[in-house]
Amino acid sequence: EDQVTQSPEALRLQEGESSSLNCSYTVSGLRGLFWYRQDPGKGPEFLFTLYSAGEEKEKERLKATLTKKESFLHITAPKPEDSATYLCAVQAPGNTPLVFGKGTRLSVIA
């Protein structure tokens, strides 16, 4: 069974304090790994897709990396507006539905 585990469940950072969120996965043949941001009361917002180990993608203060067993979302010098829940999901081959982790709730304090 495909599984996604995100850690930590919650993370509190001071503004400017860089850190990383972890997404560990087990899937039979990874087709894609997806990162989303979700603000309270809203739908998840797509951030990145990673397809193969070693791949990296960046967007503003966020950088996502992928290995064969996990992905990291690195947040460099975060600002309060980066506060949100970050979700990770994986897709197995064959157009199968995504399997989501439970998310990491990030709070950035000014």
Place this chain on the structure above:
Amino acid sequence: DAGITQSPRHKVTETGTPVTLRCHQTENHRYMYWYRQDPGHGLRLIHYSYGVKDTDKGEVSDGYSVSRSKTEDFLLTLESATSSQTSVYFCAIGKTSGGSSYNEQFFGPGTRLTVL
């Protein structure tokens, strides 16, 4: 903006009543999905569709049915609502690339359903 709307955005209903939630997209994507999101469980797939009249069950499909008679609309019906179906429901569309290999999903704003 993926052009996804959900209606209603909020609904309160009573146990035993049928409820239908609507998802509408403006971009003619083939894949559409219904999820529920609950504290401690994350996003769980209820049903999905890969074309008009083509649907399949997800992880938590019991008590739910879906219909897709047009590409742009995907309906979720709670046949007889129960308190355990109180949740936030999200619709998503799948944008494929590389043929149909990769399926990036884009979500609607959600419907908050309360079953009393």
